[in-house]
Structures are given as structure tokens and as C-alpha cells.
Amino acid sequence: MKELVLFLHIVFATLWVGGMIFLVFVVSPFVRKLPIRDQVFQEVGRRFSFYGTFASLLILFITGLINIHYIVGISSLFDLSNIYTKTLLQKIGLFLLVVVVSLIHDLYFGPRAISSSFHRLMAKFLGFINLFLSLLIVYLAVKLRFGG
Numbered sequence: 001m002k003e004l005v006l007f008l009h010i011v012f013a014t015l016w017v018g019g020m021i022f023l024v025f026v027v028s029p030f031v032r033k034l035p036i037r038d039q040v041f042q043e044v045g046r047r048f049s050f051y052g053t054f055a056s057l058l059i060l061f062i063t064g065l066i067n068i069h070y071i072v073g074i075s076s077l078f079d080l081s082n083i084y085t086k087t088l089l090q091k092i093g094l095f096l097l098v099v100v101v102s103l104i105h106d107l108y109f110g111p112r113a114i115s116s117s118f119h120r121l122m123a124k125f126l127g128f129i130n131l132f133l134s135l136l137i138v139y140l141a142v143k144l145r146f147g148g
Contacts, residue, residue, distance in 0.1 A: 002070040009063035012056045017138060019052040020131045038114045045113075045123075049106040057099055064095070084148030091140040098133050101126055 023044070031040045068074060072084065079085050105126040112119035 002067075005063050005066045005070065009060060009067055012059045012063070013138070013141075016052055016056040016060065017131075017134045019048055019056075020127070020134060023048065024127075024131060042111075042114055045106075045110050049110065053102050053106055057102060060095070061099075064092075082148070084144065087140055087143050087148040091137055091144070094133050094137050094140070098130055098137065101130050101133065105130065 027044060031037050031044070034040055068077070068088070072088065076082065076085055077089065080089075105123055109119050109123040109126060113123040114120075
């Protein structure tokens with residue numbers, strides 16, 4: 001069971017982070033050249049928002065809690081003398097920040113980006129912040145794999 005949970009965690013982390021990287025380096029440069037770029041960005045954003053954000057983050061949250069149970073136990077989260085626990089808490093904190101930034105991006109700035117250059121700039125900025133935070137989470141996951 002724990003192997004399946006970790007497998008799902010890695011698959012959905014890949015969908016989340018890989019999807020953002022794909023959007024930044026492949027989709028965005030192509031779409032910017034289209035005459036209907038705003039509409040395409042809105043539709044791509046709406047679709048990725050559901051699968052890449054809401055579904056992925058929910059499943060990452062659930063599988064993350066189960067992984068904590070299997071790997072260290074929930075009670076060990078209160079042992080701040082352990083380097084593994086400290087790194088895990090940093091990862092959890094960054095994940096919660098990603099959730100907040102994602103909600104602000106996807107529910108407020110993203111939908112308004114088509115009608116305002118300020119909202120478009122903020123959506124872009126929050127997207128980059130989210131990618132950066134998500135890559136930090138991946139780095140912390142690698143640290144955890146090697147003991148914290």
C-alpha cells in the first residue's frame with residue numbers, strides 16, 4: 001500500500017511541476033504569437049487549473065499525509081530536534097504557500113488577465129512564484145530521500 005501511495009504522490013507531483021514547466025517553456029512562447037492568444041491562455045489556464053492544480057494539489061495533500069504516517073508517523077512532526085522533521089516541515093510550509101498562491105492565481109488574477117494588463121502581469125508573476133516554490137519543494141523532497 002505504501003508503495004502505491006508514494007507512486008501516486010510522485011505522479012501527481014510530476015503532473016503539477018512538469019505541467020508548469022511545459023506551460024512556461026513550450027505553450028507560452030507558442031501561444032504568444034497567436035492572434036487569439038488571450039483566449040487560448042484562458043482556455044489552457046482553465047483546463048490546467050482543474051487537472052494540474054486542484055486535482056493534483058488535493059491528491060498531493062492526501063498522499064502526503066499518508067506518506068508522513070508511513071514514513072515517520074504524525075507524532076514525529078513535533079520532534080524539532082530531528083533534521084528530517086525540520087526539512088519535512090519546511091516542505092509542508094512551502095506546499096501550503098503554493099496552495100494559497102495557486103488559489104489567488106487561478107481564482108482571482110487568472111480569470112481577470114484577459115481584461116487587464118495589471119491582472120495579466122500578476123497572473124504571470126504568481127505563476128513564476130509558484131513554479132519556483134514548487135521546485136524548492138522538489139529539492140526538499142530530494143533532501144528527505146537522503147535523510148533530511
